[in-house]
Amino acid sequence: MSNPNLALAVELRHQLHAHPELSGQEIWTKARLMEFLREHTHLELVDRGDWFYALCRGRGEGKIAFRADFDALPIEETCDLPYRSQCPGVSHKCGHDGHSAALALLGLTLEETGADRDVYLIFQPAEEVGGGGEACAALLKEEGIGEVYAFHNMPGYPLHTVALREGTMNCASKGVTFRFEGVSTHASTPELGRNPAQAVAGLVAALPGLTRREDHRGLVMATVVQMDVGEPAFGISAYRGALLLTLRAQYQQELDTLQERLTVLARQAADRDGLKLTMEEQDVFPETANHPAAVEKVRAAARRLGLPVVEMAEPMRGSEDFGWYLRQAEGAMFLLGDGEDHAPLHSVDFDFPDPLLETACKLFQALI
Known part of the structure; x- marks a missing residue:
């Protein structure tokens, strides 16, 4: 790898870091990445609206894809970097600036070396909220791409360490909101209204029994993120209520089952108490399930490069919308260590190494 290419990639990473954009708002980021590849390579660039891909035509048969995300987080940057965020309240505290710069570096390298098969570089928005992966993953079927890979940087592992896992790499998760609406009345005559407090409290009380470890093949969680019942007015009996949960499971089927059971309980409570029930979903992440053959390819590539390899005993609890890609083609998500004492992801002191x-x-390159 030529040092000028690496220097260009580092400079690009710093530019992306200085101009972070939230999920769904990555206009400058996408434009800068396309401009960079257009300026330094002859790769085919295909604009798909809020995302794009670059294509290196190969010398032989077969197709492979790599994905990088490029959205940032609603976190104020407080660390003193020469390329610190210029956008108040927004910063790259998960390393997506590094993911995109690394994929752009691969583009620079392919410009010099070419490839033995077609290589697709997919640049994706909105990973943090689970809003970008599904649309981008459809490209794999459209183009008949048989393999796909991505990495995430990870503090806690020694620098350059490759962490791998067959099967579930990242848990499935989704945000679910149960909204109950009853009838208002004076607080002195609650029997004349319809109060959702018992319905909300009943759902919360049911969570421990629905998520017992001994009843499931893998991790199953339901985290209360917000409860909102009534108004701070002592003369009015509560008549509106909402419970916001993050559901999480190692296996997609067990997450779906948990949601079904909660929905049954919510409907039963609404019928019992005469309430109107509505439900919403957001931040939906499928299980990221690595294919064993693809994991073995990453493992072999890392060993050829002399990189230390760690076999992960447990999946990441945090979700990844790369799971959409792995529903369309064989592949794997792997981790690269940031350093054992590196600042945690999503913390104010984090910066991609x-x-x-x-x-x-x-x-x-080795996977290609």
């Missing part, structure tokens, strides 16, 4: 750009690029 630039040395990982070359490591990720070399691993992608």
Whole structure:
């Protein structure tokens, strides 16, 4: 790998870091990435609206894809970096600036080396809210792409360490809101109204029994993120209520079953108390289930490059919308260590380590 290419990728990463954009708002980011590849390569660029991909035509048969996300987080940057965020309240505290710069570095490398098969570089928005992966993953079926890979940087592992897992790599999760609406009345005559407090409290009380570890094959969780019942007015009996939960499970089927059971309980409570029930979903992430053959390819590539490999005993609890891709083609998500003492993801002191750009690029090359 030429040092000028690496320097360009580092500079790009710093530019992306300085101009972070939230999920669904990544206009400058997408434009800058396309401009960078257009300026430094002859790769085919295909604009798909809020995302794009670059294509290196290969010399032989077969197709492979790599994905990078490029959205940032609603976190104020407080650490003193020369390329610190210029956008108040927004910063790259998950490393997506590094993911995109690493994939762009692969583009620079392919410009020099070419490839033995077609290589697709997919640049995706809105990973943090689960809003980008499904649409981008459809490209795999459209183009008949048989393999797909991505990485995430991860504090806690030694720098350049490759962490792998067959099967579930990232748990499935989704946000679910149960809204109850009753009838208002004076607080002195609650029997004349319809109060949702018992319905909301009953759902919360049921959560421990629905998520017992001994009743499931893998991890199953339901986290209360907000409860909102009534108004701060002592003369009015509560008549509106909402319960917001994050459901999480190692296996997609067990998450779906948990949601079904909660829905049954919510409907029963609404019928019992004479309430209107509505339900909403958001931030939907499927299970990211790595294919064993693809994991073995990453493992072999890492060993050829002399990189340390860690076999993960448990999946990541945090979700990843790369799971959409793995429903369409064989592939794997893997982790690259940021350093054992590196600041945690989503913390104010986090910054993607630039040395990982070359490591990720070399691993992608080896997989090609």
